[in-house]
Amino acid sequence: MGSIKIAPSILSADFSRLADEIQAVQRAGADWLHLDVMDGHYVPNITIGPIVVEWIRKATDLPLDVHLMISDPDKYVPEFIKAGANWISVHPETCKDLKTSLRRIRELGARASIAVNPDVDLDRVEGNLDDIDMILMMTVFPGFGGQAFIEEVLPKIARARDLVRKKGLPILIEADGGIKTDNISHVLRAGAEVIVSGSGIFKTPNYAETIGKMRKAAEGL
Ligand code: DX5
Ligand code: ZN
Numbered sequence: 353m354g355s356i357k358i359a360p361s362i363l364s365a366d367f368s369r370l371a372d373e374i375q376a377v378q379r380a381g382a383d384w385l386h387l388d389v390m391d392g393h394y395v396p397n398i399t400i401g402p403i404v405v406e407w408i409r410k411a412t413d414l415p416l417d418v419h420l421m422i423s424d425p426d427k428y429v430p431e432f433i434k435a436g437a438n439w440i441s442v443h444p445e446t447c448k449d450l451k452t453s454l455r456r457i458r459e460l461g462a463r464a465s466i467a468v469n470p471d472v473d474l475d476r477v478e479g480n481l482d483d484i485d486m487i488l489m490m491t492v493f494p495g496f497g498g499q500a501f502i503e504e505v506l507p508k509i510a511r512a513r514d515l516v517r518k519k520g521l522p523i524l525i526e527a528d529g530g531i532k533t534d535n536i537s538h539v540l541r542a543g544a545e546v547i548v549s550g551s552g553i554f555k556t557p558n559y560a561e562t563i564g565k566m567r568k569a570a571e572g573l
Contacts (some may be wrong), residue, residue, distance in 0.1 A: 356540065356570045358563050359384035359417050359526070361550030362408075363399065363497040370404075371411040373554070380559035381567070384415045384439075386528070386548045388497075389432070391422035394446055395495035402431040409436030417548075419467060419528065421494045422446065426453055433460045441465040441488040441526075444476040454483040465526070469493060470502050474511055481521055487512050489544065492529030497550040501530030506542045513543025533565040540570050 360382050365373035374385060387405060392398040409416065418437040422428065425442045432440060440457045444466060447453040457464040465486035466477050470493060477487055489509045492499040509527060516523045527544035532552035539547065547566065556562040 356567065357383040357524075357546040358553075358566055359386040359546055359548045360553045360559075360563075361386040361388055361497065361528070361548050362554075363388045364550035364554035366554075370408070374408060374412050374414075377553065377559050377563070378412055378414055381563045382414060382553075382559075384417045384546070385412060386417045386419060386550075387437075388550075389418060389420050389422055389428075390495065393423045394443070395421045397495050402428065402435040405432060405435040405437060415439065417441070417526075417546075419488065419548075420446075421467075426456070429453070429457055430460055433457070433462045437462055439463045439465060439486065441467040441486070443467045443469065443494070444472065445469075450476070451480055451483055454480060458483070458485075467494070467528075468508075468512070470505050474508065474515065477512065478515065481516070481519060481523065484523055486524040486526055486546065487516070488526045488528055490529055491527050491531065491539065494529075498555075499530055501532075501535055503538070506538060509539065509542035509544055533562060533569065536566050537569045537573065540573055 360377040390397045390399040415438040417439040419441045454464040463485035467488040491505045525544045526546035527539045528548035531549045
């Protein structure tokens with residue numbers, strides 16, 4: 353298996369020491385940083401906005417993978433990109449016109465991705481393959497860190513991978529939710545290559561050891 357990307361989700365980090373936590377995962381070998389933006393409306397939880405992203409941008413040069421779980425993403429996309437987001441994922445059910453939202457993300461200079469909830473069908477993705485750089489497959493329902501991995505999503509990850517391969521498009525498959533050292537191999541085998549992990553990294557004592565184990569799981573496939 354080729355090189356995978358590990359994207360720690362800061363949702364499970366100690367926010368009172370956010371810059372330290374970010375630099376710690378960077379030193380530990382993180383490839384990207386996953387930032388979960390929640391508005392208390394599309395999902396029940398509230399997290400961070402563009403101001404925090406702007407400060408995070410100053411604390412690291414890792415690519416910032418911004419996952420928007422908000423009701424009106426179009427309204428905030430320019431601000432997040434200005435703040436330093438490199439990747440933006442949107443949920444189709446939050447966009448008035450998904451294609452327009454995706455194209456705008458790219459026009460503003462970021463990479464575009466569709467986030468697919470466990471109960472959302474891949475039809476939502478199929479007609480937009482030319483307008484995306486990544487598909488974010490949710491392996492939990494969005495809203496909180498530390499939830500249990502939903503195994504039933506694995507065949508859908510494999511279908512997403514096949515869809516992309518058949519068309520020969522350079523679209524990454526990302527998996528997000530409940531991924532830890534003990535189940536990462538299932539997700540990788542299904543075809544994900546960007547792995548988000550929040551509690552699976554930040555709630556472990558040694559980030560480098562954990563990320564090392566995750567990478568090793570990819571080598572073993
Ligand atoms: C869930 C978020 C995830 C979450 C992952 O709504 O999109 O990115 O932070 O956290 P863990 O890895 O703890 O499930
Ligand atoms: Zn996320």
